[in-house]
Structures are given as structure tokens and as C-alpha cells.
Amino acid sequence: MQDKTVLDTYNQKTHVIGRIASAITLIMLVGAPFLIGSILGAMPDLGAAAKGFLSVGLIWTISSVVEFLVYTPMLGAGGGYLAFITGNLINMKIPCAMNAREIAGTQSGTTENEIISTLSIAASSLTTIIVLALGVLLLVPLQPILQSETLQPAFANVVPALFGAMAYQYFRKNIKLACVPLVMMTLLFVFVPSLISSTSMMIIPSGAITIGLAYLIFRKKGSL
């Protein structure tokens, strides 16, 4: 019973802190261009910004809504607030939290999972902040090494390396199920190569179909 009160207070406070932190970050991020502008002696051109928003901003707005709806349940309250403040969801925070969850062996929707994903996202964000701060500090001496021709192919392929490793981790949970989206998406991209540039949008139909099939398997077997 005491656990429940501890948890209730924890959850309530998470929302309060999460909201305040998000609001302050938001104000600072939107305010910074004006502050920097006043130092440089010019304000943002709001008309141009509005036009720019209509050309690219709308797409990002829609994808933000989708991201919010899809990832919030995966991340829980604390993880959710942090992830949306710190960004890099799909290429880092989500796989990172899933990996931590896998290692800790927690179930989604449980308190353990909420705690593990908050820990994971916080640790991941701090790592990025520290690596970037050190990197910026060392930028001058490091630049020749990091930008050397030899290393470029490695850094250009950080995403395929990530998804290769995760493919093995997840496909083996149900290889037959994995074949369906894999074959479908491969055929789609082979015959409509122009879609490759909008790969991230294709995640939505692919994910939806896989979840649908998983549900059928789940109803039959009770697990994947």
C-alpha cells in the first residue's frame, strides 16, 4: 500500500516537473533567436519564417503529432517529457529505451518500465550533451580526424549499423512475422525507388500492418 502512495506522488510530480521543464525549454528555444538577433542587430523576418513554415513546417508538425501518439506510450510519462525536450527520438532515444527495457526485462505499461525508460532517456540525453560539449570544446584539434576521408564512410553508415543490429534482436522474436513487412517494404522500395527519400513516413503503414498481424497471432497463441 505504501508503494502505491510513493508511486502516486512520484507520477504526479513527474507531470508537474515535466510540464514546467518543457515550458521553460520551449520559451528559451523560441526566445533565443530574438536574443541572438538583438546581439547581431537584426530581428527574425517573421513573414519569411511563416512562408518557410508552410513549406516544411507542416510536414514536421504532422510527424510530431504522430511521434507523440506513437512514442508516448512506449516511453511513459518521465521518458516522454524528456524525449520530446531532447529530441533524436527515432535514431537514438527509442532504440535506447527499448534496449534498456530488454536488458532489464520489464513489461510495457508497468511502473518498472516507466522507471527504466526514464533512466534510459535521461542517461542517453546526458551522454549526448556531454559528448557534444566535449566535442565542441575539442572541435578544433578533433576536426581533422573526424572529417578525415577514411572515417567518412563509417559515420555515413551509423543508421544502417543501428538497424542491422536491431533487426537481429527483433526479427528473431518472430521471424515469420518479420518476413511480411520486410518483403513488402523491399518490394515497395524496389519498384517505387522515389519513396526511399521519405522512408520515415513509410514506417507508419509498415508498423500498422505488422501490429495488425501481431494481433492476429496474439489472439491465436497468446504471445508472439
Next chain:
Amino acid sequence: MISQLNSPSIYLICGIIIAFVAAVCVVFMVRAYRAGIAIGMDPAKLKRALTSSVTFSILPSIGILLGVIALSGSLGTPWPWLRLSVIGALHYETQVAQAAAEQVGLSSLSASAMTPRAFATIAFLMSVCIMWGMILSILFNKAYLKKLGGQKTKESSGKPGFGDSAMVAMFIGLVSTYIGSYIGGFVSGQGVLTFRGDLTPIIVAAVSALVMACFIYLSEKKHLVWLESFSIAGSMLVGMLAAILI
């Protein structure tokens, strides 16, 4: 212009915002750790979640650092440092910066063409376009999770819920999409069914998957559980090395 964008005052503004976000992360981390202990979770498990997340994040973070370097040529160092530390992702920032540059009449996103007004506009658009995740969190995170939680208790009649399987399925779908795009890129990237596209991402993904298989074998069959924390980073590193060798 670029020296103005790299001036100490701009470093200071960006540094303060980053420090604030770092402090928020520390607060969340400490609270979650304490709550975990309070409800009787194994401290070793919590620590493993932490170490694995740190090792997992180092390599992608170096990739993000390269993004800062890539953008620093046109936007100076502090602003890309802030954007990529805190909220953005390189593909997003580059796309939005490019769009804003077009709107203020720059021919390209470059330091030589940059003006104070152009910079302020680009920076503003970058901030505005990606703020929705935060706004939605502020407004709806609580209600949304509560609603999902409510459904969960209704469903939970002894059996494990579908939630876990749904997450695994979502991930299988996501990974399949990317792997599919690499295969599609190779087969049809230079014209449909010409097999002349870039093979590197497929090889990198395959090598990385193979190394992951070794890691899983060692940790499950040989009981080297500590290896798990390094499995993703290790597989990625070997996969990325393969890209250099081919």
C-alpha cells in the same frame, strides 16, 4: 559574419539553455532511480539500464557531433551545438535551415551569404517547426497516458496484455522499413531493377546483425550477461568499420 556567430555571447546563450536541459535530465534520473529503489527494484538492474543506455548513446552521439561540425560551416558552432544537443536531429535541422534560407533569399545555406537577419530567421524557424512534441507533451501527456492506463486495467484479466507484442511488432515494422529501403536503394537506386545502387548500407547492416548474433549467443549461451550493455554499440562499431573496409 561567421566570427559574429561564433562570439562568446552566443556561446553563453546556447550554453545556458543546454545546461538547463542537462539539469532537467539529472533531476529526472535521480527521481526515477530513487522511485525504483523505493518500489523494491533491484539496484543492479537499474544500474545496468543506465550503463547500457550510456554505451548505447556514445556512438550515435559522435554521429550527432559530426552533424554539429557539418552545420557549423554555415551557422557557426554554438547554434548547431544547441539545436543538436537539445531537440533536433541533423536531417531535420538541415532541411528546415535550407527552407528558411530560401525564404530569406539566400542562394544556399553558406557562411559567405549569411546575414544577421537571415540567421535570426533560420534560427527562429528551426525552433518553431519542431516545438510541437513539447507542446503536445505539456498539454496532453498526462491525459493520454491516463486514458491508455485505463484501457489497460480493463484488458488485464490475468493474461499478459497485447501492449508488449504491439511494441515488438511496431519495431519489426520500423526496422523492416529501413532495411527494405537499403535493399531498394541498391536494386533500384540508379533506375528500377538495375542493381547498381549503393550496396554499403546492406553490408553494414548485415555485418552489424551478425555481430549482434554473436553478442546474443555469448550472453545467453555462455552467460556473459555483462556483454549485453555493449552489444548494440559493439555491433554498430564493427558494422561501421565494415563501411571503411569496403
